Amino acid sequence: MDLLQLRYFRAVARYEHISRAAEELRVAQPSLSRTIARLEADLGTPLFDRQGRRIRLNQYGSIFLRHVERALSELDDGRRALADARDTGLGRVSVASETLLTISPLLGSFRAAYPRADVRLHQSNAEEMDRQLRAGEVDFCVASQPLTGANLDSIELAREEVLLAVPYGHWLDGRESVTIREIADEPFVSTRRGHWQRTLLDRLFEAEGLTPMLSCEGNEPAASQDMISSGLGIGLIPAISRKAGTETRVPVAWVHLDAPGCSRILTLVWNRDTYLSEAALRLREFITSRPLMTHRLPIPRHGNAPDPA
Incomplete structure (x- = not known):
């Protein structure tokens, strides 16, 4: 069993589709299928149920996936920690949001305050954000609906x-x-x-x-x-x-x-079990210390500007 097998298994388990996983991994489908078959042989048990060209993660695969995601997340955290340690900046922070209008001005202010931070912004729906947090692809999600994945912490923003x-x-x-x-x-x-x-x-x-x-x-x-x-x-x-x-x-x-x-209730959500860079820690403090918006607003007539907040 090696690291490549584990990363390939996670991708196939995510999509339950060999061709889609191969496209993401940029490998040939036959090579990916052989890698999964070798992993199953090493483990001594099938991880997927196969019906023609369709595959489905079985009960053994679901158990193994939880451990694989935890192990790969730890390795990714270690890589990021090393990068932060040797970098003269604050490291990288990645944020996913359902709508960019809500968070863009705040992230702009954060970058102005911390120019050494590497800020990345993604637009994702709730299902994508849940997966991104579990996979360690983002540090935070600004969610407009509840995210219910395991090990998630959240703070209501507005x-x-x-x-x-x-x-x-x-x-x-x-x-x-x-x-x-x-x-x-x-x-x-x-x-x-x-x-x-x-x-x-x-x-x-x-x-x-x-x-x-x-x-x-x-x-x-x-x-x-x-x-x-x-x-x-x-x-x-x-x-x-x-x-x-x-x-x-x-x-x-x-x-x-x-x-x-x-x-709409906006919350800042993160995975408590993943590594947070110095940039991520400072962004969390920055966001939670600033109000985003007010509540009910009066309706203006045509040609009138909205009342100031």
Whole structure:
């Protein structure tokens, strides 16, 4: 058993698909299959159930994967610790966030305060962030929905209202608030399942025994306001977007949604069992000592700037 076999096994276990794992590892599929077969022979037990070309991690593979991930994480932490020790800077810190608008200004301020820190930013949904934390690919996640993986710690950063954005001239333009039942037949612009906006939309409608009608669903949350402004539907947009002044670039009208829990809770999440560089430790302190946003905001009329926070 060697380190290469373990890394190959982890990739195959992650995808449960030889060709996808081979593509990520940049190796030939036959070579990858032979490596997995040798590992199983060394261990004396199959790690995958095979049905034709399909493979599934079996109970023995699941047990082994937990230990492999822990071992590889320790080795990766050791490599990073050595790099930090010989580096004149603060080391690298990687952050994943569901929406970049929320965290980008704060990371910009951090880089200005600590120019020697190597800051990396990734955009990921909740499922991807959970995997990235377990694999040690990122140090922190700024999550808009709960991450429930083992060994995760978190700090609540902020709570903000989520508003309903509608095109100018829409029948809701000028309304202060609206209920879910009043907009049950409206076409919605939203993200695909896995993103927090879609999770919130489905939950609000499910509470009323309804299902939202989708006119558009995609993977780019930042594009939602543009599509709403173009008249393709209405949608849920976090209040920070209006505070940031995006309506001057992408004009929409804002309406409060009269529904319990129509808000976003932002948390900073990390894996307590992984190594954190000096840059990561300083970023955690930097983020948790600064407020990100306020709560409920008044709805401005056309042409008026939002009230200052």
